[in-house]
Amino acid sequence: EKAGFDHFMLKEIHEQPKAYRDTMGSRIDASGERVVLNEVKLTPEQIWDIHNIHIVACGTAYHAGLVGKSVIEQLARIPVEADVASEYRYRSPIITKHTLVIVVSQSGETADTLAALREAKRCGARVIAITNVVGSSVAREADDVIVTWAGPEIAVASTKAYTSQLIAFYLLGLHLAQTLGTQDAAVIRETIEGLKKLPEQVEEILNHADDIKQYAEQIASHKDLFFIGRGLDYAVALEGSLKLKEISYIHSEAYAAGELKHGTLALIEDGIPVIALATQEQLLEKTVSNIKEVKARGAHVLGIALEGNHELGKAVDLVFEIPRTVPLLTPALSVVPLQLLAYYASLALGHDVDKPRNLAKSVTVE
Numbered sequence: 177e178k179a180g181f182d183h184f185m186l187k188e189i190h191e192q193p194k195a196y197r198d199t200m201g202s203r204i205d206a207s208g209e210r211v212v213l214n215e216v217k218l219t220p221e222q223i224w225d226i227h228n229i230h231i232v233a234c235g236t237a238y239h240a241g242l243v244g245k246s247v248i249e250q251l252a253r254i255p256v257e258a259d260v261a262s263e264y265r266y267r268s269p270i271i272t273k274h275t276l277v278i279v280v281s282q283s284g285e286t287a288d289t290l291a292a293l294r295e296a297k298r299c300g301a302r303v304i305a306i307t308n309v310v311g312s313s314v315a316r317e318a319d320d321v322i323v324t325w326a327g328p329e330i331a332v333a334s335t336k337a338y339t340s341q342l343i344a345f346y347l348l349g350l351h352l353a354q355t356l357g358t359q360d361a362a363v364i365r366e367t368i369e370g371l372k373k374l375p376e377q378v379e380e381i382l383n384h385a386d387d388i389k390q391y392a393e394q395i396a397s398h399k400d401l402f403f404i405g406r407g408l409d410y411a412v413a414l415e416g417s418l419k420l421k422e423i424s425y426i427h428s429e430a431y432a433a434g435e436l437k438h439g440t441l442a443l444i445e446d447g448i449p450v451i452a453l454a455t456q457e458q459l460l461e462k463t464v465s466n467i468k469e470v471k472a473r474g475a476h477v478l479g480i481a482l483e484g485n486h487e488l489g490k491a492v493d494l495v496f497e498i499p500r501t502v503p504l505l506t507p508a509l510s511v512v513p514l515q516l517l518a519y520y521a522s523l524a525l526g527h528d529v530d531k532p533r534n535l536a537k538s539v540t541v542e
């Protein structure tokens with residue numbers, strides 16, 4: 177049932193190209209110029225009537241929501257807030273009939289996410305669910321459901337469900353942009369072309385898994401490490417850090433690179449591993465200056481960069497390159513080496529990769 181892989185997690189990491197293809201599936205029309213999201217039944221008038229969007233989820237699904245926030249804001253120019261469900265439901269969020277609430281849950285059974293959905297509906301909001309389980313509680317109670325076709329995810333650490341959630345957000349962002357006319361046809365076309373290339377680009381990354389394995393074996397003896405990045409790279413840094421903590425039990429922190437000097441830089445000492453994500457070219461110069469700050473204090477830096485980015489290559493100790501894509505789509509690639517890093521670090525330390533201590537696959541208690 178593990179299809180020749182040693183663990184479900186590794187199998188699920190390798191299933192991502194298929195999960196991307198299946199989640200995009202017939203949602204991109206034959207011309208390749210439009211997204212067709214029939215399961216979102218909002219009329220154009222109802223879409224015009226959306227004043228703001230709340231994205232609510234837990235854990236990894238929340239991290240997908242952070243990417244979703246940037247994607248929707250950039251493509252559809254609607255203000256978006258992303259919240260952790262256990263905070264959202266108790267903070268009296270300002271929800272009106274002009275608020276669209278998007279809940280994200282792989283299982284569709286997470287107690288806090290379900291409670292947030294119910295609170296949003298009670299306040300009169302329209303709710304879209306992004307879920308991997310057809311017929312789950314969240315799917316049954318939401319107004320519209322975008323199913324991620326990742327297939328069953330067995331490992332406690334979420335991988336293909338997260339990346340399929342990203343694909344769902346790209347499709348939704350494009351759908352909203354098409355309706356609202358917030359992007360030129362060329363931008364929509366270019367983003368769709370980028371989406372269609374992602375599966376083979378993930379395969380390219382997986383072909384270099386051994387480089388990450390070697391690095392994972394080096395960091396496995398460390399007690400602490402840091403992930404840094406700006407913008408979308410920061411959202412992915414949070415996910416990479418969660419994955420590593422969850423299955424390798426190595427302590428790590430994810431920091432918005434520009435925030436380092438407001439406190440965390442004090443923790444950087446000789447030899448500490450720092451993983452710097454630098455896939456957003458418009459922020460590159462700033463990120464490189466943050467890399468110099470940690471290097472000056474003795475950090476050993478692995479850069480995650482776009483292919484052929486020599487500027488970053490010069491600033492770090494090691495580089496892992498990902499294929500080039502549209503800037504908005506990089507999270508669907510840059511997270512893959514971080515998933516592999518968590519997997520191989522856990523393996524090197526002899527932990528139970530698929531069933532980490534203290535955790536359950538589906539959190540149905542509050």
Ligand code: M6R
Binds near residue numbers: 283333335537
């Ligand atoms: O089923 P859900 O997507 O609602 O689950 C949410 C979180 O419990 C889940 O993503 C958790 O953070 C993962 N184990 C992380 O890998």
